[in-house]
Amino acid sequence: MEGIYQHFRAEEHAFIDATLEWIVQVEDQYTPHLTDFMDPRQRYILETVVGGYEHVKVKFWGGVNHAERRRALIYPDYYEPTDADFNITLFDIRYPVKFTTLTHQKILGTMMSLGMKRDIFGDILTQAELWQFFVMAEMKDYVSLQLDKIGKVNVMLEEIPLIDSLPVHLDxxxxxxxxxxxxxxxxxxxxxxxxxxxxxxxxxxxxxxxxxxxxxxxxxxxxxxxxxxxxxxxxxxxxxxxxxxxxxxxxxxxxxxx
Structure with a gap:
C-alpha cells in the first residue's frame, strides 16, 4: 500500500497512516472499528485505502441519508452492519424563538468554545426556526451537560429519534x-x-x-x-x-x- 500516498496531498498522509492502523486492527482482531464523524474528503480517502484490502469493508452513516458528515464503520467482510452500529444521537435545540435567532456559525462556535472537537458532531440541520444536530452517542451526556447556552441565550437539548430529523438540502x-x-x-x-x-x-x-x-x-x-x-x-x-x-x-x- 506504499503507493497510496502518491495519490494524495502531503498534508493528508497522516490521516492515511491512521486509516491503515484502523484497517490492520480490524484484520487482526476480526472486529469492526467505528470512527468519529468524517467530512467527505476524509471519507473518500478512507474508502480508497480500504479498497486495497480484500477482506475489509467500510460503510458510512451520518444519522440521515445524504448527511455531509458521517461516521465510518470499518469491518471484516463477514460482518453485516446496521445503522445502530454507528452510535449516533440526534438533539433538538429548544430556545426562545421570539427573542433570538440561531445560526449555524453561532451553534458551531459555541461548541468549539467549550473545547469540543468538531469530529464528535455530525451535521447541523435547520428548517425555518428549527435547529438540530447529530453527535456521537458516546458523548451525548457530556454535550447535554455542557451546552446549556448559545451565545447569551439559554437553550435546552432534547434527544429525539433519528427518524424525526429535518431534511438535508445540499444542491x-x-x-x-x-x-x-x-x-x-x-x-x-x-x-x-x-x-x-x-x-x-x-x-x-x-x-x-x-x-x-x-x-x-x-x-x-x-x-x-x-x-x-x-x-x-x-x-x-x-x-x-x-x-x-x-x-x-x-x-x-x-x-x-x-
Whole structure:
C-alpha cells in the first residue's frame, strides 16, 4: 500500500497512516472499528485505502441519508452492519424563538468554545426556526451537560429519534469559466467575483478552508472536487477540469450551493 500516498496531498498522509492502523486492527482482531464523524474528503480517502484490502469493508452513516458528515464503520467482510452500529444521537435545540435567532456559525462556535472537537458532531440541520444536530452517542451526556447556552441565550437539548430529523438540502449549481491557474487565491477571487488581492488577504487571515481544513498559503494548488469555503462568502465546489483554451487558460466548472 506504499503507493497510496502518491495519490494524495502531503498534508493528508497522516490521516492515511491512521486509516491503515484502523484497517490492520480490524484484520487482526476480526472486529469492526467505528470512527468519529468524517467530512467527505476524509471519507473518500478512507474508502480508497480500504479498497486495497480484500477482506475489509467500510460503510458510512451520518444519522440521515445524504448527511455531509458521517461516521465510518470499518469491518471484516463477514460482518453485516446496521445503522445502530454507528452510535449516533440526534438533539433538538429548544430556545426562545421570539427573542433570538440561531445560526449555524453561532451553534458551531459555541461548541468549539467549550473545547469540543468538531469530529464528535455530525451535521447541523435547520428548517425555518428549527435547529438540530447529530453527535456521537458516546458523548451525548457530556454535550447535554455542557451546552446549556448559545451565545447569551439559554437553550435546552432534547434527544429525539433519528427518524424525526429535518431534511438535508445540499444542491450544487455549476457554471463554466476559465482561469489562468488553480492557485487558491485565484480560485477564490474567480468563484466569488472579488479582487485577487482581497482573496489573498482572506487566505492569509485564515478565513479560507479547503476540504474542511484551513489553508493559509495563497498559492496552494486546488484540484477537482475540492470544497472551498470562505467565511462571509459561502462555499464552492470545483467540478471537472476540461482542458485548456488556445490562450492556455484552464477550463473549469465551479459549483455554488443553491
Amino acid at each position: 450544487w449549481e455549476f457554471t463554466s469559466t476559465t482561469i489562468t491557474s488553480l492557485r487558491l487565491d485565484l480560485v477564490v477571487a474567480t468563484a466569488h467575483n472579488i479582487s485577487r488581492q482581497k482573496a489573498k488577504q482572506l487566505v492569509q487571515a485564515k478565513l479560507v478552508k479547503v476540504n474542511w481544513k484551513t489553508v493559509e498559503n495563497p498559492d496552494f494548488e486546488c484540484e477537482e472536487k475540492d470544497i472551498i469555503s470562505v467565511r462571509g462568502f459561502g462555499r464552492v465546489k470545483l467540478g471537472e477540469i476540461n482542458g485548456h483554451t488556445k490562450k492556455d487558460k484552464i477550463r473549469i466548472e465551479i459549483g455554488h450551493l443553491k
